[in-house]
Amino acid sequence: MKRLLLTGNGAAAWGARLAKAEYIPAFPITPQTEIIENLAAWIDSSEMPGRLVTLESEHSMMTAAGGAAAAGVRVFSATSSQGLLYAMEMLYTVAGWRVPFVLVNVSRALSAPITLEPDHNDVFAARDSGFIQIHCSTCQEVVDAVLLAYRLAEHPDIRLPVMVNLDGFYLSFTREPVTLPDQQGAAEFVGGFDPLGMAFRAGAPLSQAVAVLGGSQYSYFRYQQHLASLQALDVYDDLEREFFGRFGRSHPAVEAYRTDEAEMVFLMTGSFATKAGNAVDALRESGIRAGLVRPRLLRPFPVRRLRQVLRGVRGIAVIDQNLSVGKGGILYTELASALYGQENAPVLLSFIGGLGGRDISGEEFIGIARVTIDAIRSGSVPEPRLLYTADELRHIRKLQAIASVQQENHCRNHE
Amino acid sequence: MYRIRFHGRGGQGMKTAGRILGTSFFLEGFDVQDAPRYGAERRGAPIFAYVRASRSVIQERGVIRRPSLVVVADDTLAGLPEADVLGGQSADTVMAILSDVPEGTWRSRLNLDSPIVCIPRPDAIKGYAGQAMAGVCCAAVAARLCGSIPKSTLARAVREELGFLAPSVLERSLSEASRMFDSLAPYEAVVRDRPDREFSCDNPPGWVELFHDAAAVAAPVIFGGLTSRLLKTGMWRTFRPVIDTARCRRCWWLCSSFCPDSAIHVGDDGIPAIDYEHCKGCLVCVARCPVHAISAVPESRGVRQENGEEAV
Ligand code: SF4
Ligand code: SF4
Numbered sequence: 001m002k003r004l005l006l007t008g009n010g011a012a013a014w015g016a017r018l019a020k021a022e023y024i025p026a027f028p029i030t031p032q033t034e035i036i037e038n039l040a041a042w043i044d045s046s047e048m049p050g051r052l053v054t055l056e057s058e059h060s061m062m063t064a065a066g067g068a069a070a071a072g073v074r075v076f077s078a079t080s081s082q083g084l085l086y087a088m089e090m091l092y093t094v095a096g097w098r099v100p101f102v103l104v105n106v107s108r109a110l111s112a113p114i115t116l117e118p119d120h121n122d123v124f125a126a127r128d129s130g131f132i133q134i135h136c137s138t139c140q141e142v143v144d145a146v147l148l149a150y151r152l153a154e155h156p157d158i159r160l161p162v163m164v165n166l167d168g169f170y171l172s173f174t175r176e177p178v179t180l181p182d183q184q185g186a187a188e189f190v191g192g193f194d195p196l197g198m199a200f201r202a203g204a205p206l207s208q209a210v211a212v213l214g215g216s217q218y219s220y221f222r223y224q225q226h227l228a229s230l231q232a233l234d235v236y237d238d239l240e241r242e243f244f245g246r247f248g249r250s251h252p253a254v255e256a257y258r259t260d261e262a263e264m265v266f267l268m269t270g271s272f273a274t275k276a277g278n279a280v281d282a283l284r285e286s287g288i289r290a291g292l293v294r295p296r297l298l299r300p301f302p303v304r305r306l307r308q309v310l311r312g313v314r315g316i317a318v319i320d321q322n323l324s325v326g327k328g329g330i331l332y333t334e335l336a337s338a339l340y341g342q343e344n345a346p347v348l349l350s351f352i353g354g355l356g357g358r359d360i361s362g363e364e365f366i367g368i369a370r371v372t373i374d375a376i377r378s379g380s381v382p383e384p385r386l387l388y389t390a391d392e393l394r395h396i397r398k399l400q401a402i403a404s405v406q407q408e409n410h411c412r413n414h415e
Numbered sequence: 416m417y418r419i420r421f422h423g424r425g426g427q428g429m430k431t432a433g434r435i436l437g438t439s440f441f442l443e444g445f446d447v448q449d450a451p452r453y454g455a456e457r458r459g460a461p462i463f464a465y466v467r468a469s470r471s472v473i474q475e476r477g478v479i480r481r482p483s484l485v486v487v488a489d490d491t492l493a494g495l496p497e498a499d500v501l502g503g504q505s506a507d508t509v510m511a512i513l514s515d516v517p518e519g520t521w522r523s524r525l526n527l528d529s530p531i532v533c534i535p536r537p538d539a540i541k542g543y544a545g546q547a548m549a550g551v552c553c554a555a556v557a558a559r560l561c562g563s564i565p566k567s568t569l570a571r572a573v574r575e576e577l578g579f580l581a582p583s584v585l586e587r588s589l590s591e592a593s594r595m596f597d598s599l600a601p602y603e604a605v606v607r608d609r610p611d612r613e614f615s616c617d618n619p620p621g622w623v624e625l626f627h628d629a630a631a632v633a634a635p636v637i638f639g640g641l642t643s644r645l646l647k648t649g650m651w652r653t654f655r656p657v658i659d660t661a662r663c664r665r666c667w668w669l670c671s672s673f674c675p676d677s678a679i680h681v682g683d684d685g686i687p688a689i690d691y692e693h694c695k696g697c698l699v700c701v702a703r704c705p706v707h708a709i710s711a712v713p714e715s716r717g718v719r720q721e722n723g724e725e726a727v
Contacts (some may be wrong), residue, residue, distance in 0.1 A: 169477075175437055176447065359477050
């Protein structure tokens, strides 16, 4: 094992290299491009065997990924944001083919207005596609998750593509110390790709990705996809234990940080969760029993695990770095459905923040905890809060003035 | 924790500065985060990079809000609001600035009570080719001011980060880093490794209730024309084009046609004139002029010439 400084993009590329990906269909997009650059350089210098092919779009890239996986080849690919959405038709399609491969998504907020920095609307747009989703919060997790992802994807009970998500900028361009598994250990852990007889071979014709007419047949295959995804909950737990045994790092499906005796917890995904952990430490020092719960697996959604971890907690602040326009936070809705009807269910509060890379400050985490404690004590739950400060509003009003926006009679936020 | 921000312009090696410093801390056993912040990805545009280093696990993330050290590679950024060099500086933030303007002037200009370390710009970064060397120098500044990094470790980090360059460039980088490190001995460890947090539990979050605005306000529309005039992109220049009107043949105004920023205007007399408030210094016009009537002059000299402090 080697410890070195790596960006999240570098860690993702190392994951593909250590897993011995053989075929990489690629299309560049900020902030993912460095992954492809790394892999291209290694393949060019023969440090990594395999083929990298640039396609003309993410739609074609995803089709190529699915096609190659169907041919029995181990495939890796990566995209982000608009690219993921452009490939959306094929995401559902290749998942339906039941072909295993790993796709890294580097989260970036969606247009419009177009921007570069991260939030999770891109990856949540693919929530229902059939891909398994692992969400990372450190660069270390990225390389480890890619290895785990291949085992999950290729497992005979699952055989679905897996998406590994990391935040643009805050992970993709940020170097942190990462312990790289050695090549042999990684290869032993991941093993060879057994296509289970579902691969194209000359002289042994078979048809994959067949069409059906009729809801009954269609339903069978869709239900089976769902049941396979649910299998991944237990399989992930086993794999995660095996990974810990071999590499000494634990990545449970639901991470619980200082949840012992916790009265309130933050619940969120992605790299800003480490900031929540920082706030938890500060709150604990001041006598507030706070904790952090972070689902790593988003699909399948680890309902049982979440219920276990959240037992006894009296209030949950769900922080969504996404926005389902016209509804609210997606994670909040997911969690509410997981906890509805449970005995002594905690109060649930919703906070939307971190859109388009907007920071969530330490002061805001403390404020969120205070509002949550108040709700626990009073039993009255406030409306979802769109995190925004008076300073930010002043700034946008200034920009609107420059843009000659007529604000009279139109705005309620006059100051 | 040490929290360091490097401010410079695209092409001045700020990402490299962050990486060299990050690697130096890492080699000394620190937990580290280093990251560049990309914006307008173009030479000359303001850019910054940041480094966190701590003896314990770093949970903070994202842009540094309360720096313990700010290193400024290009003193023209100090007056540029969008560069936000002063962002989050407090009484104990050390500001190190590569500048030939004396410390006292900066102190009064910026009205700062906090420590300022003014470092004369090394000759190596003055020419066009030397721009990128600013990053190496800034990393050496930060290493010395933080005091936790021996010179040998700094050198090792320079080798690790710049080992891919030509041997002569690497050697020059090493000697510049070494010279800068040595020259700052009096400032050894003026920046402290403090066990603080970047936020205070006593400060309110400052939230505001956001209400619905009418669509004519809330759609991302710029109603006023020519707002790009308000953004003085002339600050991006490291080199400026200067037209020798005696040589200019008033051709088809190739310079004006090809200028990607529409920064060359042709007057009624047919003589092209450059709008230095918006010319970004790409030097496309220099390359295009068929009679070589446009030359590239280092920005600092261009400013002195403009002020009549130096002959043209
Ligand atoms: S350098 Fe020349 S071409 Fe480039 S922006 Fe300035 S005037 Fe225009
Ligand atoms: S391209 Fe050269 S010759 Fe032509 S108008 Fe411009 S400066 Fe004059």
